[in-house]
Amino acid sequence: MSLKHSYTLLAPIYDAMVAAGTMGIRKKSLEQLGTVSGKKILLAGVGTGLDFEHLPSGADYHGIDFTPAMLKRAAQRIKPDQSITLHQGDVTDLPFENEEFDIVICHLILAVVPTPEKLIMEVERVIKPGGEVLILDKFIRPGQLAPCRRLLNLFIRHIATRTNVVFEQVLSHAPKLKLVNDEPTMVGGWFRRIKLVKL
Numbered sequence: 001m002s003l004k005h006s007y008t009l010l011a012p013i014y015d016a017m018v019a020a021g022t023m024g025i026r027k028k029s030l031e032q033l034g035t036v037s038g039k040k041i042l043l044a045g046v047g048t049g050l051d052f053e054h055l056p057s058g059a060d061y062h063g064i065d066f067t068p069a070m071l072k073r074a075a076q077r078i079k080p081d082q083s084i085t086l087h088q089g090d091v092t093d094l095p096f097e098n099e100e101f102d103i104v105i106c107h108l109i110l111a112v113v114p115t116p117e118k119l120i121m122e123v124e125r126v127i128k129p130g131g132e133v134l135i136l137d138k139f140i141r142p143g144q145l146a147p148c149r150r151l152l153n154l155f156i157r158h159i160a161t162r163t164n165v166v167f168e169q170v171l172s173h174a175p176k177l178k179l180v181n182d183e184p185t186m187v188g189g190w191f192r193r194i195k196l197v198k199l
């Protein structure tokens with residue numbers, strides 16, 4: 001089964017499975033946005049739009065996802081006073097110009113795609129110099145054995161997410177993106193809130 005098929009099946013139950021457990025960490029991650037007036041902001045792998053309620057107003061938001069069933073739910077979540085444009089497309093081959101965005105939000109997507117290095121390179125490409133990347137996801141540390149997570153990965157990587165992604169390896173593919181903050185959020189630091197800035 002492909003990830004797109006899997007997320008088509010998961011779409012009706014995604015919010016029930018994920019919303020409550022991630023609400024606090026989403027809010028905290030998006031508090032880092034601060035004042036966004038006039039900014040153009042991309043939500044990569046936007047899903048059902050669980051981030052929308054935490055987005056400060058004033059920015060031109062764009063969300064991209066390759067699963068129509070997830071996008072349909074995201075569309076229903078946009079409030080009348082929010083400027084959010086949804087796109088169907090692949091986050092590892094973004095249909096956007098170089099240096100088009102001020103900020104890119106990657107919540108629960110870097111550890112989902114089979115080629116996170118392509119996604120981080122695309123993020124590096126579409127973001128302006130001085131722009132920020134907000135990441136929220138589960139990663140293992142370089143050299144960490146994490147046998148259970150590596151085993152789990154064999155079973156769920158094609159249907160939901162990967163559990164063996166080493167963030168530092170992924171970031172090494174985007175030399176213009178510099179780490180400015182990296183904090184553990186939940187499950188004993190398996191989930192991390194990370195902020196990058198493009199040089």
Ligand SMILES: C[S@@+](CC[C@H](N)C(=O)[O-])C[C@H]1O[C@@H](n2cnc3c(N)ncnc32)[C@H](O)[C@@H]1O
Nearest residue numbers: 007045046047065066067070089090091107108
């Ligand atoms: C775990 S969900 C995260 C959704 C949302 N960001 C959140 O925080 O709830 C992963 C999403 O990424 C999408 N996705 C997976 N691979 C993708 C790809 N290559 N291009 C675009 N979307 C993708 C799935 O359709 C799904 O909606």
